[in-house]
Amino acid sequence: MGWYPRIPTGELSLYRAIPKVDLHRHLEGSLRLETLLDIARQHGLTIPQTHFHSLVQMQQDEPLTFTNFLSKFQTLRMFYRSPEVIRRITREAIADAAAENVRYLELRFTPVALSRLQGFSYDEVMDWVIQSAEEASREYNIKTRLIVSVNRHEPVDLAEQIVEYAIQRRERGIVGFDLAGNEVEFSALPFEGVFREAKKHGLQLTVHAGEWGGAENILEAIEFLGAERIGHGVKVLQTPRVLQAARERGIAFEVCITSNHQTGVVGAVRQHPLPQMVREGLKVTINTDDPGISRITLTDEYRVALEELGMPVAVFKDVVLNAARASFLPPEERQSLVETLEPELNRTLQFL
Template identity: 30%
Template sequence: MSVADLPKIELHLHHEGAAPPAFIRQLAHEKRIDLSGLFKPDGRYDFRDFAHFLSVYEAACEVLKSPEDFRRLTLAILEESAANGVVYSETFLSPDFCGGGDLQAWCDYLAAIQDAAVEAERKFDITLRGVITCVRHFGPEKAKASARCAAETAGDWITGFGMGGNESVGAQGDFKWAFDCAREAGLRLTTHAGEFGGPESVRDAIRDLGVERVGHGVRAIEDPDLIREIVDRDVTLEVCPGSNVVLGLYPEFAAHPIARLREAGVKVTVSTDDPPFFHTTMRREYEMLAQAFGWGAEDFAALNDTALNAAFCDEETRARVKTRLETP
């Protein structure tokens, strides 16, 4: 069995960002929505840089207007993930895109997403859990609404809270109220940092928001003191190498710091971020990492073990997923 065929855990996946381009185009066709300019001639999403990526992402979301749309989207995402060997996934869900932050609307969207997740687990043997995220460039007030939605629907399925969006807008500490609200509801915490923000953004995420995971976090490699703090605080990084390469943080997989982070004792996991945007899959991530660093089955088993321990799920689910990892 090749490393690409191994069963996998993915912890950093944006729900709308995982939408297959063909799915979005079909939905736009059904609704007679013009998405001109969003796709390349070969059908892939088209963007120039990170800021443009965000605008294309949000434009694509314009076709996702109902709980039924998200039910269909969830099935499409999970079928694709399962085809790439993913047995457990956590997806970032934003109430901003699911009812505009209104609690009742969010509950309707969530019910549809969960219904699809149950169907997908039966059909594709993949388990999904939800991490609600606020959107940084929408501001702290919008984040409060997302946190309230998270707190009201926290439980066995909505298990975490985090933040995505443009790291250049505001500071991590601006969102402290939202993260405190989610923490008090029993949700576990993550946030994006150390992608386009430098090492200091990772330090701020850990100290100001008290997160146990950091999305990306790779710029921490530039600060040895921060590396030691990450190790001491037992923080896990949700690393997305293919995304980082496509967006120009590193010129190629071989230049990516994931191996150096791991060698320094940092807990790292592997994910795709927004796979169709970044022309990747979990199979491809494994293949490229094996090629770049000579990693074999034992290395990827260790990465999955780290991911399983860092997953925001209950112990019964963790035990079930562990069994799937051990019986490919």
């Protein structure tokens, strides 16, 4: 059972004004449709005129399944054709976040995905993203840090190379390491060594778990990989032992409401377990995941939490602050982010 739904205000501008934190947003899921069309034109790609948008973005009448959702990422891999493209999509992802008043963004990216088509080297791709992110953050006045993602359905030796490159770039804005991909068919355990290496060198850890797979995957991520945050983790409620472990260790959950609906994890948005996760005392945050593919913004997701799930404003405020508290910033910067956000949250939330 959720909270009692609120009466919709119909005022998206009120939600846009709320200062935001996004801890879970994939660069490869944040592309603008116009940019894709532009790239296709510039590089002479033939794309179907009538249904191109449905190959790269979720539509209303589509099957809500993982395979369908993930097929968009495969199509998008065809577009990473030059360093300019990678710099451009990075800049635009950050500009789009800034435009909806995201104050702090942890943008994650998958070097293997960006490199594959043209055989770019992973370290070069990382440098393009880092450099563009740095410039865009300055230009659009938004604080951005980067998380490097590897997929569990891709070979461990790739992850071993990538973690070394990520460690070398720690002083340049890479703060975290992430495991994503198919958690139903592929275990996280082979990545234990990679994650230990990341942690040893000061990267902070997050793992996609308990999204399509069961609650046990969350425990595995915490105990064997040392995850401090869990991507999604909505299955945590299935197993009391896992729930207790997550609560005791103060694990933060990067919840992405619409994404969970579009991949078929939850049947309807209003059935999302977020309210119960909050009631169980878990440290919950609200994020977008793949705003380009899902055709959403964080503004929409905040509105959904408040209006569709009926989250009380006081709880909502704490959820936004949770994201600041769970950020992969050094403790003083984290604290200063919380202190900057709090008065602004008080000011903007009084109108809801």
